[in-house]
Amino acid sequence: MAYPPSYYAATANDAPAILALKGEVSSDVCVIGAGYTGLTAALHLAERGYKVTVLEAERIGWGASGRNGGQLGVGQRKDQRELEMRLGKEWAHRLWDLGVESNALVKHLIARHEIDCDLKPGLLQAAWKPGDAVWLQSEVEHLAKEYDYTKMRYVPRDEMHAMVATQCYHGGILEEAGAHLHPLNYALGLARAAREKGVAIHEKTRVLDVTHEDPATVKTANGTVRARHVVLACNAYLGKLEPRVAGAIMPINNFLLATEPLGEEARKLIRDDVCVQDTKFVIDYYRLSADGRLIFGGGESYSPNLPQDLAAFVRKPMLRVFPQLADKRIDYAWSGAVAITLKRMPHFGRLAPNVIFAHGYSGQGINIATLGGKLAAEAVAGQAERFDVMANLKTPKFPGGTLLRYPGLVAGMIFYALKDRLP
Ligand SMILES: Cc1cc2nc3c(=O)[nH]c(=O)nc-3n(C[C@H](O)[C@H](O)[C@H](O)COP(=O)(O)OP(=O)(O)OC[C@H]3O[C@@H](n4cnc5c(N)ncnc54)[C@H](O)[C@@H]3O)c2cc1C
Structure with a gap:
């Protein structure tokens, strides 16, 4: 099958x-x-x-x-300050240690078993609103102070614009240990x-x-x-x-597309070939594939049924971030179910x-x-x-x-x- x-x-x-x-x-x-x-x-x-x-x-x-989107994160799905508030510092520290280990474990398994899956380093969290940028900056400081974690740095607005060819973001975090792969x-x-x-x-x-x-x-x-x-x-x-x-758990449909190969334009979109995810509740996440396509996930749908035209559905949020891709062909569009709690x-x-x-x-x-x-x-x-x-x-x-x-x-x-x- x-x-x-x-x-x-x-x-x-x-x-x-x-x-x-x-x-x-x-x-x-x-x-x-x-x-x-x-x-x-x-x-x-x-x-x-x-x-x-x-x-x-x-x-x-x-x-x-x-x-999935192929974005390999560090730590848990929820940020540490929230976990500290909910569960206390000791428990939050244990969760953080597991979250850091999980990232290293993926890389270890790939290396140990020689898994050919286009692994590339770097994950950029992008602030959608000015307040998100302030929050991201304080997150970097908090992780350094409370967890002695220094493999991330705050990226100010101007540098973000040099790294990703869009005016959408107000700042970001570059996570060195983050990565992306062919899932x-x-x-x-x-x-x-x-x-x-x-x-x-x-x-x-x-x-x-x-x-x-x-x-x-x-x-x-x-x-x-x-x-x-x-x-x-x-x-x-x-x-x-x-x-x-x-x-x-609740299964929620999530949607992705892959453009045609973008050739030299690809690295103009994402200069350092890192993966990117924004801070919205209905998150946009994207990266380049090994053959230079943009793989973009995003869009919101609150129906258990799939949108009729998936490519058109995801193209909309993609063009909000990258209007310069308006004339690019969409070669693939698909969906998958996320289990949320x-x-x-x-x-x-x-x-x-x-x-x-x-x-x-x-x-x-x-x-x-x-x-x-x-x-x-x-x-x-x-x-x-x-x-x-x-x-x-x-x-x-x-x-x-x-x-x-x-x-x-x-x-x-x-x-x-x-x-x-x-x-
Ligand atoms: C569209 C999308 C984008 C995502 N993007 C990211 C991302 O960029 N980064 C990230 O970290 N995570 C991402 N995720 C989440 C991530 O993909 C999942 O959390 C992860 O793959 C879960 O793995 P799993 O093995 O638990 O479940 P799954 O990979 O879903 O595997 C469950 C398996 O169980 C099988 N199964 C179900 N019922 C039965 C049965 N009765 N008998 C036998 N087999 C059964 C299914 O066929 C399925 O193969 C994304 C998810 C989706 C859907």
């Missing part, structure tokens, strides 16, 4: 389809979902000597891991590394039911896995598999002592989902301390549960989206 059409699917490294599960197998661990969470859980478990089976409903990286090829590389360590992966194998006794029984249409441990790693694509955790921090935990889950990365999963899989592996191996730093974060359910959560969320999103438009 083909991947949904996207620039990433069109430029994916060779990855022959893997056979679906047939019959009964037993395994130490069954991982459900072959995105970054599931794949890094499997890889780390195999390195610890566990026999691991990964079941994927579609293809490896078919979910958000094969469709699907990163996922495919993780899968290759996991298989080389002995992990059995089955594509086109949708899990229909999981029982929670020990060993657990994981049922699919044509096969069953009996496993001492289960790691649930389905994120926004969880569907109805596990209603007890589904209410804590009410607090915009991940949701980790246990459904039974031997069934754990990690999801809800709220749009920042390249680093945190990669780490999530590693922490899940540690938890399976009986070293749950770091997994529990995440699992102890309180994740309220969306009001209205899985059936009625949407209207409340939409009202909230529209409110914040309107705030983006105010000066």
Whole structure:
């Protein structure tokens, strides 16, 4: 089965389809979902000597891991000052340490397993409003003072304009450790590394039911896995598999496009080939691909249905930032589902002592989902301390549960989206 059409699917490294599960197998661990969470859980478990089976409903990286913006951040999705206020300094420090580790872990896995995924350094956060620039500057100072973190610097307005060919921004932060990559090829590389360590992966194998006794029984249409441990790693694509955790995450569609290759113009748009994300609630995020296209994510839609013309939909916010691209062809446009939580921090935990889950990365999963899989592996191996730093974060359910959560969320999103438009 083909991947949904996207620039990433069109430029994916060779990855022959893997056979679906047939019959009964037993395994130490069954991982459900072959995105970054599931794949890094499997890889780390195999390195610890566990026999691991990964079941994927579609293809490896078919979910958000094969469709995202490719922007590798540092730290957690929420800024440290907010985490300090919400959770206290000690907990915020632990989260920061994990967030810094997550960024390094992605680079380490890419280097160690020689994953060919166009990794390039640098992430620029761009202030959409003057007040955002003041806030970004104070964030740099705070991280240096409180966390001794100096791998970022404030970029004043004039320099921003030299770095990115738009007048939209009032300042920014350049994160040296930030980076960007081809997300699907990163996922495919993780899968290759996991298989080389002995992990059995089955594509086109949708899990229909999981029982929670020990060993657990994981049922699919044509096969069953009996496993001492289960790691649930389905994120926004969880569907109805596990209603007890589904209410804590909300799948939200997000949209991207890729222009035609821009040739020499590409580096005029983004001088240093870093990735860029702005400070709006409905965020614009973009970067150059290896072949010089602009890959731009943005736009807002509060309907569960996809816009009819995705390319036209994302082109609008792209032209607000880069009107000079008006005559450029859009070669690809696609969507993917982000799993957000009410607090915009991940949701980790246990459904039974031997069934754990990690999801809800709220749009920042390249680093945190990669780490999530590693922490899940540690938890399976009986070293749950770091997994529990995440699992102890309180994740309220969306009001209205899985059936009625949407209207409340939409009202909230529209409110914040309107705030983006105010000066
Ligand atoms: C459009 C978009 C842009 C994004 N941009 C960025 C970005 O620039 N930077 C960043 O850090 N993060 C970004 N993210 C977030 C990031 O992609 C995700 O947080 C991350 O990929 C989550 O990985 P995962 O493995 O948890 O989930 P996924 O990659 O979604 O994988 C879940 C897998 O589970 C499978 N599955 C579901 N149900 C079953 C079942 N019953 N049986 C078997 N398999 C099942 C699915 O088919 C899927 O392959 C973006 C997300 C989207 C959608």
